Amino acid sequence: MSLASNRLDALRAVLKQMGADGFVLPRGDEHLGEYVAPCAERLAWLTGFTGSAGLAAVLPDRAAVFSDGRYITQMDQQVDAAAWERQHLRDTPPATWLARHGSSRRIGYDPRLISESALRPFLDAGLDMIALPANPVDAIWTDRPAAPCTPCVPQPEEWAGQSSRDKRERIASDLRDGGESALVLSDPASIAWLLNIRGRDVPFTPLSLCFAIVHDDARVTLLIDPAKLSDQTRRWLGDDVTIQPPTALEDTLRALAPARVQVDPASNAIWFMQILEHAGATIIRKGDPCLLPKAIKNPVEQEGSRRAHLTDGVAMCRFLHWLDENATRTAELEATIQLDRFRAASPHYREESFPAISGSGPNGAIIHYRVTPESDRKIRPNEVYLIDSGAQYPFGTTDITRTIWTGPDAPDDDVRNAYTRVLRGHIALARARFPKGVTGHALDALARYALWDGGLDYDHGTGHGIGSYLSVHEGPANISPVFRPVQLQPGMILSNEPGYYRPGAFGIRLENLLLVQPSAIGEEKRSFMEFETLTLAPFDRRLIDTASLQPSEVAWLNQYHARVFEQVAPHLNTPARTWLTAACTPLHAG
Incomplete structure (x- = not known):
């Protein structure tokens, strides 16, 4: 019997003692946060799934793990299929699954780990949900880590x-x-x-x-x-x-x-x-009345974010220069270590803002892939490499994704076409100008249209909020197909990260952070807004099909690269500056 089955059997025994037939276990802690201390990683301990969003549902005769499109491939790799069904949250909501398989059961939940809003779908499905006096996982997790106690x-x-x-x-x-x-x-x-x-x-x-x-x-x-x-x-x-x-x-x-x-x-x-x-x-x-003022960064926080992105841009350009020379002599894990070393050269660097996503070839198609010593893959010639990472500085938080071609040969037309469509979507959102009152939902299609036009799409949101030396994923605003009634306002910082993923082959994502700013253009009685791009690092010109770009898109790229060079180059040594000169050389419309 597998470890997963043993833990499931032990959990079911505890549930029976508690008078419950089933159990719902969200991924999270008593604070309902995305990133949790090791002592609160109950879902990972029980199921093996380490993604930052998910839920487990347990019944006497079956059990399932649920997550969203970012983690489906990861879930398939980590979760024992003999013990757990693996379900997409959107296609099969947990409440629907429980109503189908356990409608007459008493389903327990830990009231400290689930919100009233999150519990509502289970009640609406007619399930008999009972609050348990203690978490049954804690009764069987005998080597559970102690609660953290770091200085505030x-x-x-x-x-x-x-x-x-x-x-x-x-x-x-x-x-x-x-x-x-x-x-x-x-x-x-x-x-x-x-x-x-x-x-x-x-x-x-x-x-x-x-x-x-x-x-x-x-x-x-x-x-x-x-x-x-x-x-x-x-x-x-x-x-x-x-x-x-x-x-x-x-x-x-x-x-x-x-x-x-x-x-x-x-x-x-x-x-x-x-x-x-x-x-x-x-x-x-x-x-929560703190969410909106926290999301609207004051002038000091805005300037701090610019400072963080310049500091981070220097580290990223040093890394991209190093990668250009060493990609096929290294592996995914070593690449993340090197990037961390470049960031740590700044005395202000505190830590990563999330575990770096370093995926080469087919691993890049796993949207939230996390490289481990067991999964570590050597980066090979002539393939796509995706690096999504971020940093915490006391004056700002960063998040950046670049997709690189390893060479030495030129990429084929299929890869260049996909990359260029992602890039066009990125540019369209970065250039957007929109009236006061617009939500992120209204802008999402801008980042997808070039992909849709080619019959392509991606299964995640386009943008999330960013904290100020806080969480790299911050509400309440976002840019997504899922509607949120939160208007974009000056001072908000959001990501711009369209992508495309071909399972078993490659993944492409291009991410910069955007600061919402008032626009000087607009009618007298109607205010407009636009984005200031904060991130400072070049895109890989080897993957760009310039013949597919509009002149206005080429102009945006050239202006962006000129700004990257102007701000970052003075902080680089001669070899890295030479590399950046080539990386930022103006493109010409095809």
């Missing part, structure tokens, strides 16, 4: 651009206007932004795991392990921030009753609702 440190105003007091006053004013006494926050990114603090509790994202209650007088109760706080950080937080250990969370919530308490049903676990309602509080369901 100040994020100075020279990088944050606004004091915590000003941010708290704004939130408190909104609470008073709504007649609410308090706000519950369980998203550490919102708390980090609100209190101007950072930490190292989870990989790739500078967060301290904690909870917070914001009161209508701008005071905050911060529930965090006291061991994380130095005297300096306590002074930074000030007298208006009261420190409590996380073990006091339930009592702190109960003490809010019978007041009106604001809770986001999407970003807070349903456990918060259950505790507050039982205590007699009135729950006001509203979105």
Whole structure:
């Protein structure tokens, strides 16, 4: 019997003791975050699937793992098909699967790991969902890592651009206007932004795991392990921030009753609702009020992002020069190590903003491929290599993807055609000008049209928000076929990353980060916006079919490459500068 089957059998035994027939296990922790500490990697431990988005559903006679289009190939490789069915979230939603196979079952869930919004589809499907007093996975995960306890440190105003007091006053004013006494926050990114603090509790994202209650007088109760706080950080937080250990969370919530308490049903676990309602509080369901101001970067944060992208652009150009000379003498894992070394040459570099996606040949077609010592593949001549990576600097977060041809021969027309269509979509979005009130959904087709015109497409969104020395994936705005009613506003930073993936052959993705800016063009009574491209690194001209480009597209490329050279070249040594000169040489329309 396989390890996966053994763990499933053990889980089913615990569920039976708890009076449950089945179980739903989301990928996430008590903060519902994308990146979690090792102690919260329950889905990976149970199923083997390490993607950052997914869910497992367990019944007495069958079990399934679900994820989205970014991870389908990875899921097929990591998950034992003898123990688990593997399902696409869009094609077979978990609630539909459970209703089909376990409609008469009592399905358990951990109320600390799922939001009210996420639970709703299961209830709407008529399933008998029961909150369990403890997570059954924890009962069988005998070597579970300890909870993290890294220092929580100040994020100075020279990088944050606004004091915590000003941010708290704004939130408190909104609470008073709504007649609410308090706000519950369980998203550490919102708390980090609100209190101007950072930490190292989870990989790739500078967060301290904690909870917070914001009161209508701008005071905050911060529930965090006291061991994380130095005297300096306590002074930074000030007298208006009261420190409590996380073990006091339930009592702190109960003490809010019978007041009106604001809770986001999407970003807070349903456990918060259950505790507050039982205590007699009135729950006001509203979105997290930190999300939008956090997404709209102030002038200091915008300038910090430009600085981060220049620093990162220097590292990327050094890496691309190195890769041009060494691609076929290295492997996927070594390439990520080299890129990290180039970034680490900056004293401001903190860590990757996510695990680098380094995929050569067929591995590049795995949208969120993560190279391991077991999967590591030598980069071969005359193939496509994709590198998607990012960095954390105290003044900004980066995310960039480049697709490279390894040579020495020229790529065939099929590869060049696909690359050029992706590039045309990238340019179309980068050049977009749009009126106030437009959502990212309205712009998504711009990045896909050149691909659609050739009968091609990609199974992921086109753009996500980026934090300011916070999460590389940040809401509430995005650019996607999935509609979100969030208008793009000046100060937002989003990615521009169309792609194309041919399973078993190659993957192409081209990503820059875009800053939404007011446009000088527009009618007198109608405001328009446009994008400022922040990322600074050339595209691989060997893969560009210039004959397929419009003159305006060639002009955009040449202007972009001229700016890359102007800003990055002064920071390079002579060999790398020579390489960049060639990489940024103007193209001519075919």
